[in-house]
Amino acid sequence: MRRGLLLAALWLLLVLTMSDGLARDRPRNSRGQTRQMKRKRDGHGHGRVRPGPKPLKNQHIPSPSIPVEPVLGNTVFLGSYKNLQEQHSSYNVLPGKQGQCIYQGLTMFNQAVWSPQPCITCLCTGGRVVCDEITCPAVHCRLPLTPLGECCPVCMEPDPDLSLDLSGDSPVPSDSGDSNTPLTAEEIQRILWREEEEHLEEEERLRKKDEAKKRRKEEKKKREERRRQEEAALRLQVEKEEEDRRMKEAAEKEAWQREKNLRENILREELLAVQDEEEVWLRGDVFQMPPKEEEEPEEPDLLPAPIPRPPAATEDELKDKEPEVEEEEKSEEVLNRGALPPGCELSDLTVTCDNAKLTYFPPLYMPELKSLSLEGNNISSIPAEAFNGIPSLEWINLKKNKLTSAGIDARTFKGLKMLRRLYLDGNLLEAIPPNLPQTLQELKINENKLQKIHGNSFHGLSSLVILELEANLLSETNVDPMAFVPLVELSYLRLGRNFFRSIPQGLPSLLLELYLENNLIEEIPEGVFNYTKNLNVVSLRHNRLEETRMAPMAWINHRNLESIDLSYNKLYLVPSYLPKSLVHLVLVGNNIERIPGFVFAHMEPGIEYLYLSYNKLDGEGIEPESFFGSYHSMVELCLDHNQLVTVPSGINEMTNLHFLRLNNNKIRSIPDEGICDPDHSGDSTLVALRLENNLIDAKKISPTAFSCVRSSSSVVLKPQRTK
Structure with a gap:
């Protein structure tokens, strides 16, 4: 019992001595040590101490047996290590020489402190190595955070139970008695500023991303709209050309029909005038008249009703009319011999049954027939014997029917030894028809399947x-x-x-x-x-x-x-x-922004026709050497509907240029030497020059600007835009 009291008294004396030492050293060293440990916490001092082996478990003194001093953050200064030379403890102690310590092959000076592992602190004192595990203080905040490389959590916001001394670097504990050390006001403000800056940067990045995305969408929408407009313009142009073609074809067909009718009338009159002829050529086909037989004159009352004639007509005059009636009957026989379906016509060795609403291939027997047109009907099949009666055909037009591959017999075209042209456009064919004649020179199977x-x-x-x-x-x-x-x-x-x-x-x-x-x-x-x-x-x-x-x-x-x-x-x-x-190079309707230099330089004899309309050429897209190699060969140059702001360089050197289009750009002025070279002594070659729909003030154009144009009336300047 007495020995126990004695040990307790000695331990109390030791604790009082250590506390007195810490109290004396704190005013002088606490601020420096706090800053030093803060630097270590921020990662500025760990590189100087080489890590040692991890201390063995159960060899550390429990944290209450070593007085510790809390500092800013989660770093702990072990001030009681200075007085441990004379005490016995359970720390992992290694012997050293002359006050130094040997730790994992490294020599540590006396009083050296290092951290071999996170949350472990070691001290060299009197040749011994003392290690202790840091005990984390309690934190009182809503969102504690453990920084990277640290072992204790810290508060990212001020504790309501603590008051901050804003005039100094160290926080002042409140009356609650809590020993936790919160962040300073400056650190909290820096953290808030950093978070606010990061938030603003993120918002700015998202805003720029949204703007770029919106801009890309607008550009895509503009491109699509421009493409639709171009397609609509092209479609209108194609429709107009198709309408003009149809009108032209209709006019030609009408003229041809008139000529055909006139020719038929002439032939009919000639037929009626010839009585002794045995062969008659009528509308392109050969027919033989039946042998002329001796016939008894018919009685006048058996003839068709004669045309009224003067009452003084005699019987002899009636007999003179009989040969004419006979010739009319023979002519009708010739016309009906072809047995053509309704809607078909025969002319010049050609049978035309276009748009006759035929649903079958008409049987024909005309050995001399050369051309057959059945366009625009509803024919779905052609039998094997379809062309047996017309073996001399050279041209067959079967466009716009309902022919299928299964509906055409494999032997259909085999017997046509003189066929040159075959048109099968606008049908339902899935394969090329078999056994086409070897004499075929033109084959059209457009718009099928x-x-x-x-x-x-x-x-x-x-x-x-x-x-x-x-x-x-x-x-x-x-x-x-x-x-x-x-x-x-x-x-x-x-x-x-x-x-x-x-x-x-x-x-x-x-x-x-x-x-x-x-x-x-x-x-x-x-x-x-x-x-x-x-x-x-x-x-x-x-x-x-x-x-x-x-x-x-x-x-x-x-x-x-x-x-x-x-x-x-x-x-x-x-x-x-x-x-x-x-x-001849056509590049209309692309997105061309540049004509590279010397791109035409290798051509022989040189490019003559260059069409760059409806592109995106501007003042920077055409280089001084863009047209190099074409100065003596260029005949026609189209740069209309672009974004040019000036007349491209090199045009005034084109000595053989006949047509130049610069309309629908953004050109504001015409320099004296922009289009015409004043030093050129040859004849004027420019026949047509178009500059309308630009931003040109005609009053400011020099009289010599168009000196190379053959006629002033060939220059189109009106209208111009104002902006």
């Missing part, structure tokens, strides 16, 4: 020159690359309004003109035109081409390719590596 072209679809058509397969269901997946091999004479091929995504393979070697409008073509690969050395015209209007998807060597070395139409694609600049022989 062709779904596949086999390798033998054109077998034997070695004389075919023109082939049209537009507006079907064809693509590179259902057209056999070997299908065109038999067409050794083919020079004209139309495959527009189908579903091709690339140029068809296996094109005929003698092909001159290729039309692929209104497809889905996205690229022009290298080598696609290697076997078509004679190709002269290529039309790729209304596709999806981009200049980056055109292989540089696709057609640059062609020596015969003179005309290319790339209108209404997705081009942003004039394509490079165009054919050397190019003369």
Whole structure:
């Protein structure tokens, strides 16, 4: 019992001594130590102390046995380590030499403090290493937060039970007796400012993102609207052209009908005037009159009622009329011999049954007939013997009927040894008709339902020159690359309004003109035109081409390719590596913003016709070298409906220019040397110049600005816009 009291007294004395030491050292060192530990908490001091091994569990003194001093944050200063040399404890102690400590192979100076692991603090004192685990103080806040790399939570907002000393760096505890250390006002304000800045930055980022998205939507909407307007304008233009064509055809047909009627009347009169002729050619067909037989004169009362004549007519005059009546009867026999259905006409070895509402193929027996037109009927099938009575046909027109592949017999066209042209547009065919004559030179199967072209679809058509397969269901997946091999004479091929995504393979070697409008073509690969050395015209209007998807060597070395139409694609600049022989280039209705320099320089003899209407060219899109190589060859240049603000450079050097269109731009002035070169001594070549719908003040134009134009009346300046 006495020994226990003695140990308790010694322990109380030790605690009082340590507390007195801490009290003496605190005014002098607390602020510096707090700042030092704060720096360690912020991550500025851990790099100087190398981490040691993790202390073994159950070898640390419980936290109540070591007096600790709370400082700002969650770092704890162990002030009682200075007086532990003379005490015995359960700390993990390692012996050292001359007051230093050896820890994991590292030499630590006396009184050195380090943290080998988070929440563990070690002290070198008198050659011994003492480690203790930090005890986290209680926090009184709604949202405690443990910072990265720390072990104790901190408050991100002031504790209502604590009062802050705003004049100093250290908080002052309230009367509640709580030893927790809250954040300072400056730190709280910095945190709030940082959060507010981050919130504002996030709002600004979201606002910019929404604006960019809205701007992209508006641009897309504008592009779609512009595309719809262009398509509507193009559709109106096509409809107008179609209407003009129909009116022209109607006028021509009416004139032809009048001429035909007049010719028939003349032939009828000649027939009536000839009595001894045994053969009569009537409306393009050959008919033989029946043998003339000796007939007894008929009595006057058996004849048709005669035309009233003067009462003085004699019997001899009546006899003179009998041959005329006989000739009229024979003429009617000739006219009715063809047995043509109602609505059909015969003229010049041609039978025309257009829009006659026929539902079957009419049986005809006219061995000399050359042309047969059955356009616009409801014929759905053609039997095998349909052409047996008309074997000499050279031209058959079966457009706009209801023919199907199953309705055409395999032997239908086999016996036509002289057939040259066959038109099957506007039907319901799903395949090429079989056994077409080898003499065929022109075949049109537009606007049908062709779904596949086999390798033998054109077998034997070695004389075919023109082939049209537009507006079907064809693509590179259902057209056999070997299908065109038999067409050794083919020079004209139309495959527009189908579903091709690339140029068809296996094109005929003698092909001159290729039309692929209104497809889905996205690229022009290298080598696609290697076997078509004679190709002269290529039309790729209304596709999806981009200049980056055109292989540089696709057609640059062609020596015969003179005309290319790339209108209404997705081009942003004039394509490079165009054919050397190019003369005619159409780029209307793209998104072209720039004409690269020297893009025409490699062409021989040089480009002559360049159409860049309805694009996005502005003052910066045309370089001084853009037209280099075309100064002596350019004949017609169209730059209308763009965004030009000045006359492009290089135009005044074009010595052979005949037509120039700069209308519907934003040009404000015409420099003296913008269009005409005053030093040019040759004859004027410019025939037409259009500058209307710009922003030009005609009163400010120099009299010499148009000196190279042949006639002042050829310059169109009105109207102009004001803004």
